[in-house]
Amino acid sequence: MGIQTDSSVIDSFFSLPFPLMIASLLIVGIVSRLLWNRFRKDLRDIPGPKVAAYTGLWRLLDIRTGQAHKNAIKLHKKYVPLVRIGPNHVSITDTRQIDHIYGMKSKYTKGKAEPHVFTMRDPTVHRESKKTLANAYSPTSLLAYELAVDECINLLLYQIEKLASEKKPVDLGAWMSYCTFDVIGQLSFSRMFGFLEKGCDVDKIIETIDIVLTYASHCGQLPELHKFLLGNPLLPGGAMNQVVEFALKSVNKAAGRHTSLRKKGELDALDIESRGDMLTKWYALNQNGSQWMTTKHLVAHLSANVYGGSDTIFIVLRFIFYYLGKNGDKMRKLVDEIDGAAVAVKFSQPVSFKEANTHLPYLNAVIKEDIRIHPSTSLIFERYAVVGINPWVTYFIPERWLDSTEEQLKRMEQSFFNFSAGSSTCLGRHIAMIEMSKMIPELLRRFELTLTYPDREWKTKNVWLVKQEGLICSITKRP
The missing domain is CATH 1.20.890 (cAMP-dependent Protein Kinase, Chain A)
Known part of the structure; x- marks a missing residue:
């Protein structure tokens, strides 16, 4: 029956x-x-929002609020230390797991596969590609090109002085972004993009990157949709293609000079090294037939520089000046340190990275503390085996960087996750430190900077990076 x-x-x-x-x-x-x-057996006992366990829609809606970084902190206060935030995603706050998840011998791989080093999944390909790129990002190579960075900082100071003479509020945040874009132009192509000269978003590239980040942060929660959207070969790439075209245009403008690098038909090693910029070094590898620097790789890495070598740095700079403006005692302490060291050491014009790193310990502490409180990246650094750490939720509140014991400093350094960790540690971290160590003391030794609206909170929006609006300053030239 x-x-x-x-x-x-x-x-x-x-x-x-x-x-x-x-x-x-x-x-x-x-x-x-x-x-x-x-x-699913491996994740069903991990706590978190109930809906999140069923579908990635919960993550998508969380991202759409623009405040996922703050929501993550709330979740971890409730569910410490593991939170299931998706069918296949677990957020972790335990800093002892950083090396296990992101270390050189980690079994966890990235969840995306793209031609540039930040998102490569295959460990062997990632390792070989990173070895190919590492020399261009090394402190030695970057500092050999420090005069190019100085050009950008001097132009920034010139523009800020003109604005200060007008005695009107200045969007210092915008000028931070213009300077970092022109610095990455110098380091990548031996030419500024023109942001500082024109005082605007050249070719709307900043706006375009915002669009790309918004798309990536949203679609990344339901990645299966990408093949039907911008991943669909029948559809135009739109904003994503525009960034590549921007990089290609810069490549084309610089490409002509490479004829002068050839002697008897061969690329001249000394001339290449003297140029310093990344395009020249990588172009030489390309011409010598490196399988890790094909034309596709060359364009991808240069495009990644435009993407990642500017936004992350100016976001940190904005946070630093915002919190210095909110904390007058710390601003005064830093200015006093800069003034005292400038007199005693007779700083260069602008201050060199070596001078700042050697004689401005409080500046270094301010940079680290601000990065600790508000890192640029704000979503979990995903790994294919469903785990990840969000740098906004990994940190305990430490003693000041200058007052801690040796053991405390060791733990704090081990927990410092803002440039990722292990094999995925950001190659551009030295660029960031060089720019900040030079730009901050130069601005503060020449100008008095105060928040025009000190009681007004600025706006932040999480689109993988935490973008800010509202760093409006009153600027007066110091005697």
Whole structure:
């Protein structure tokens, strides 16, 4: 009798109109998938928002608020130390797990696969590519090109002085971004992009990157949608292509000079090294047939410089000046240190990285503390095996960087995750430290900077990076 009932059910199903049959199958498939997500053996006991265990829609809606970094902190206060934030995603706050997840011998791989080093999944490919790039990002190579950075800082100071003479509030945050973009232009192509000269968003590249980050942070929560959206070869790449075209245009403007690098048909090593910029070094590898620096790699790495070599740095700079403006005692202490060292050491014009790093310990402490409180990146650094750490939620509150014991400093350094960790440590971290160590003391030794609206909170929005609006300053030239 039971068999007859089952047969009748099957017969009834196949007697349904075809569209209704397909709809029924889809519903059954969706429900089955949701239930499998929720009750998968390895994650079902990890606490978190109930809906998040069933579908990535919870993460998407969280990202859409623009405050996912703050929401993550709230979740970890409630569910410390593990929070299940998606069917396949677990956020971790335990800093002891950093090396386990991101270390050189980690079994966890990245969740995305792109041609540039930040998102490569294959460990071997990632390692070889990073070795190819490492020389250009080394402190030695970057400091050999420090005069190019000085050009940008001097132009920034010139523009800020003109604005100060007008005695009007200045959007210092915007000028931070203009300077970092022109610095990465110098380091990558031996030419500024023109942001500082024109005082605007050249080719709307900053706006374009915001669009790309918004898309990536949203679509990244439901990555299966990408192949139907910008990953669809039948659709135009839009904003993503625009960044590549921006990099290509810079490559083309610089490419002509490479004819002068050839002697008897060969690339001249000494000339290449004297140029210093990344395009020249990587172009030489390309011409010498490196499998890790094909034309595709060359364009991808230079585009990644435009993406990642500017936004992350000016975000930190904005936070630093914002919190210095909110904390007058710390601003005064830093200015006093800069003034005292400038007199005693006779700083260069502008101050060199070596001078700042050697004689401005409080500046270094301010940079580290501000990065600790508000890192640029704000979503978890995902790994394919469903785990990740969000740098906004990893940190305990330490003693001041200058007052801590040796053991405390060691723990703090081990927990410092703002440039990622292990094999994925950011190659551009030295660029960031050089820019900040030079730009901050130069601005503060020449100008008095105060927040025009000290009681007004600025706006922040999380689109993978935490973008800010509202660093409006009153600026007076110091005697």
